[in-house]
Amino acid sequence: MMVLLAGCSTEAPGSSDKSEKETGGKKDDSVKIGLSVSTLNNPFFVSLKQGAEDEAKAQGAEIVTVDAQNDSAKQVSDIEDLIQQGVDVLLVNPTDSAAVAVAIESANNANIPVITVDRSAEGGEVVAHIASDNVAGGEMAGKFILEKLGNKGKVVELEGIPGSSAARERGEGFHKAVDAVADVEVVAKQAADFDRAKGLSVMENILQGNKDIQAVFAHNDEMALGALEALQAAGLTDVIVVGFDATDDAVKAVESGNMAATVAQKPAIIGQQGVTTALKVANDETVDEFIPVELELVK
Template sequence: MKKFLKMALASTMVLGVLAGCSTSSNLENNTPGQSTGNTGTTDGKVTIGLAVSTLNNPFFVSLKEGAEKAAKDAGVELLVVDAQDDTAKQISGVEDLIQKKVSVLMINPTDSAAIVTAVEAANAANIPVITVDRAAEGGQVVSHIASDNTAGGKMAGDFILEKLGGKGNIVELQGIAGTSAARDRGQGFHDAVDNKEGVNVVASQPADFDRAKGLTVMENILQGNKDIQAIFAHNDEMALGALQAVEAQGKDILVVGFDATDDAVKSVEDGKMAATVAQKPAAIGETALQTAVKVAKGEQVESNIPVALELVTKK
């Protein structure tokens, strides 16, 4: 299979004109909701594979737990592989799930472009693929389950503008480059704040969805920018790291995150973070697993299944 993946990558490079440039989840490659692969089971048992980007982030732990609960309720087996934010490790994990002949493969990509080879390998093995939270930029995907990250980014941006009275200097902490979540959340945020008179995004730097990096990046930004009124971080881990940097310097800066993890919600309730966009990861995992079971049974599913968002502020 490793040899196959290398061949698939080479094929993708040669046939780039045909396989590249797709929509975020490339759903136009197959009929929406129609599985084109191996929906059979082993000994009558449906087995679902979940390749998750990292379990070092509480958001994805909740997503996995939601999928595990749904799997237990449905009486199916769930096999989980953790990439620990390493693309090569994720591709290897997907390869293992393909070799185990899972009925359906759910992928939460570490990198939306790099995962394409693994998606295509699953396609070649006739295993239907569902993307979860983050999309793939190619390959055939039966369904994509996620919150509308663009709408969530705009929700955060609109909230910041309201709180600042329509003017001020804002810092953006970006997620991992190459992920659809970082791209879409950033797009929504900029849709809200760009071209607004009196509003300036004075720094926009990646901190890779990581709390420690959020702290370090924000410390560096604060050294060079003394006049900052708000921070938007693409996830709560970076927001909490940025908050540490702000508090260490005794600053009063509005901090808004994304994901509504337990730590972030508590920070909002304590009046430290201003808000977080609730993406409901457990519901995403549960919905993805339920969709995978339907696909395994040959049932029709929607090509895009959204999970509702809401803004969490201090009550």
């Protein structure tokens, strides 16, 4: 049988045991990958999951996917279960970048390499991180809003789940752009947890005291679409709404003129790259610590 040769690299944590190393690592059809997703109640992560599962099938690898349902405690429990199932590599999309550290450390102790996708972790040892540059994406959204406003106006920011790297980084990039302009004011910012229903209710609450606004930046499209619904109900149809992720619903809203723009990530490619990287790690190949996925503005 054809044997895959291991790369001459520093061994990743959790590399295969001695007998596997002597034969050059595992074959793809014997690699078992665990994928922990923050939530499957969001089209973005459904696409990420599908991209990972399609690539695993194409490569003849096994993949086990679990849904944390935006519950950091459940995610830790899910990852512990995947460890007990004997996965060879873990792909983790953290619900909370800090809270997930304890689960990653458990994987480290079990010699199972961990790769984070879309969101990073604040603890534990991670072999690679695969994601778009969220800071650059937030800045891209901010600059677009500045251009549309002519560098003057009042803006609302809807933030993602507190503690998630995506919320922190997208907010950082956005403020990097808008805080440098004296005549642009962020009059309100509040977490809506990347959720459409919460985006609607939070936006309704903000509008009670801030009807004089010209733009909204939401850290994801689900919140942007919820905010759009609230704005339309209030008769504020001229407010610029910019989201992040380029989900199907958001792209349709941009095409119809209801949303101004969305920052396009490519979740299926993130999932695909996650599996490709996991197979390299399982076969003792060298991988980059950060594997970027390109962004673009859909407007």
